[in-house]
Amino acid sequence: MVGVPPTDVFSALANPVRRKLLDSLREGPRAVNDLAGQFELSRPAVSEHLQVLRHARLVREEPRGRQRYYHLEPDPLVEVRDWLHPFEHYWRERMRSLRDLLDEENNP
Amino acid sequence: MVGVPPTDVFSALANPVRRKLLDSLREGPRAVNDLAGQFELSRPAVSEHLQVLRHARLVREEPRGRQRYYHLEPDPLVEVRDWLHPFEHYWRERMRSLRDLLDEENNP
């Protein structure tokens, strides 16, 4: 994992650890040791997963003293949503619940 | 790629060839040689990508004489959509267009 990663969003999401990292960052920026505490993984391993996410532009790092806080940067996920969208056509039944959820977000 | 690993959906989507295969199958079932014609790839390579998609339950095969037609089976993509959904919260601006599209589907 040392070389130059392909910065592909889909590949970045292929790993469950990286997906959980993004899930955690939804609640706000967090430092590396804090994030690493959630996994049975060495800290370098988490660091390199974060590097993959950084190259995919899914996270941004902000140095704070001797720690580095990582922020979620969800924009590239639009590519996934756009690719996924034509398939929504196929499970129309579940679309209503999604629309209701979106309506709830827009008209609270 | 010879074993029988129960591939998860996210890993199946990590490869661009497999994503294009799913895109092609959106327009209807197709045979392997037909699909392989789209790529600069050997037919066995395409066959093995289809095997990955089959293990992820994203496609189904239907034998027709000496050909095998592959059908799209988009249900597992729901897992991707469900994982993605909490992040929609972050690009609210683009949510309106999605909602409008869903409204259009539901009230044609």
Added chain:
DNA sequence: CCAACGCGTCGGGAAACGTTGACGCGTCGG
């Protein structure tokens, strides 16, 4: 019945990936 076709699968080699221990650099506290 036999040759050609369509396809899955195996063998194997190259490349990519994931993990760990070791090292280095900047930062903070005493």
Added chain:
DNA sequence: CCGACGCGTCAACGTTTCCCGACGCGTTGG
């Protein structure tokens, strides 16, 4: 100023992925 902390990165190794050529099996057409 010095040791501890927080973190990135490298070297190395095992595992997985990706691709191809070769083979085998069932189907079809002559």
